[in-house]
Amino acid sequence: MKSYFLLNPKITYLNHGSFGACPKPIFESYQNWQQQLEMDPVHFIVNKGQEAMNKSKKVLADFIKCDPIDLVFTPNPSYALNTVIRSLNLNPGDEILTTDQEYGAMDRTWNYYAKKTGAVYKKQKINLPVDSKDRFLDAFFQGLTKNTKIVFLSHITSSTGLIFPIEEICKKSNELGILSIIDGAHVPGHIPLNIEALDPTIYTGACHKWMLAPKGTSFLFVKKDFQKSIDPLVISWGYNSDNPTASQFQDYHQMQGTTDFSSYLTIPDCIEFFNQNNWKEETKQSRNTLLNLAPIVAKELESNLLTTNFDDFLGQMCSIPIKTTQPIKLKEYLYHKENIEIPIMEHSDKVYLRLSFQPYNTANDIEKLVDAIRKIKTSTTLL
Ligand SMILES: Cc1ncc(COP(=O)(O)O)c(C=O)c1O
Known part of the structure; x- marks a missing residue:
């Protein structure tokens, strides 16, 4: 592979x-789309490329199960979430309930707007290891108050690599009349996604991670009755458009100035690649290999996995807490001396080594890592 x-x-x-x-x-x-664009820029950007983008959006909507009209492409989830958070009209004292395991860039965005508006970005502690969805939900919703206006969570976390129970979170948020904003950066192509069934207010995901698209391919989904509340991050021709389409949401958010949107057009090729290469079965086997071997890595690191409930909480990523005072040097050592690319991430007061496993990986990759860890333990002070 x-x-x-x-x-x-x-x-x-x-x-x-x-x-x-x-x-x-x-x-x-x-690259072929890029070439077509450069051969006939005006016709491509105004006509042909737009048709291809609509087709691509439809294929994506089929894959993640939503109406394509509720979906716009964005370069990345940061862009999507900045668009949303800036539009929220937060008031002093409004609370955004989140967890202590969110992605640093998103924490920064929320903190920026909380500071500007006087809203409170409230991080609920999720005790690790996590073993039961019910205990997770109890701990999370203990942070609810009468001021909670929004819940914000990763569907799969970055540094801890855990799948959070988003279905239950969205269900309860809808019952309580609270907005749900879900950061699904790691989800499309990784675990099944059915946006219609989840029914979040907002969902963003990256296609350039587990859907294998080129970098800069992501999406923003906004529920129909909330679309009018979201301003575009960049005001351009689609705002007060001279030729409005039936969807103000599409007009506002899809045309944001001249850009190379070729990467957005590759979604049908991603799906074709999945189909031609039996990707569903291949990734299932990758996950099995990862979950069989991750405990061996944890043992070598004298550590434990963050859950024993693999069914509910783990996909093709698995993080292991490690003890090192030199995380940056450790990562550099693994890359430069052992030719192993693996993240060593600091989060709160912990350091995690995160394994990702795809069909291009083999058990041999993990054996190499284990050998490298042994060597590091015996010949350096990095672990
Ligand atoms: C949980 C999570 N959210 C959001 C992002 C998106 O980051 P970016 O917008 O920089 O692509 C990432 C990237 O890894 C992530 O792991």
Whole structure:
């Protein structure tokens, strides 16, 4: 499988989670779109590219189960969430209930707008290890008050690599009349996603991670009755459009000035790659291999996994808390001395090593990592 990817064959790549990796046929399609754009820029940007984008959006909507009219492409989830959070009209004392395991860039965005508006970004502690959805939900919703206006959570967390019980969170938020904003950066192509069934107010996901699209391919979903509340991040031709379409949401958010949107057009190729390569079964096997071998890595690190309930909480990523005072040097050592690309992430007062496992990985990659850890333990002070 690795030969399908552009990844450097000399590097043991255990970090799909950070920026994904794009297979050759999808990357070729991306370059082909770029070439078409440059051959006939006006016609492509105004006509042909728009038709291709609508088709691509429809294919994406089928894959993540929602109405394509409720979906716009964005370069990344940060862009999508900045669009949303800036539009929220937060008032002093309004509370946004979240967890202590959110992605640093998103924490920064919320903190920025909380400071500007006097709203409170309230991080509920999720005790680790997590073993039961019910206990998770109890702990999370203990943070509810009469001022809670929004819940914000990752569907799959970044540094701890855990699947959160978003279905139950959205259900309860809807019962309580609270907005749900879900950061699904790691979800599309990783675990099944059915936005219609989840029924969140807002959902964003990256396609350039587990859907294998080229970098800069993501989406923002906004529920119909909330779309009028979301201003575009960039005011452009679609705002007070001279030729409005039936969807103000599309007009406002999809055309945001001149840009190369070729990466958005590769979604049908991603789905074709999945179908041609039996991706569902391949990734199921990858997950099994990961979950069989991750405990061996944890043992070598004299640590434990963050859950024993693999069914509910783990996909193709698995984080292990480690003891090191030099996380940056440890990551550099693994990359430069052992040719292993793996993230070592600091979060709150903990450091995590996160394994990602895709069909291009083999058990041999984990063996290499275990050997490297042994060497580091005996010959350096990094662990
Ligand atoms: C949980 C989570 N949210 C959001 C993001 C999106 O980051 P960006 O917008 O920089 O692509 C990531 C990226 O890894 C992530 O892990």
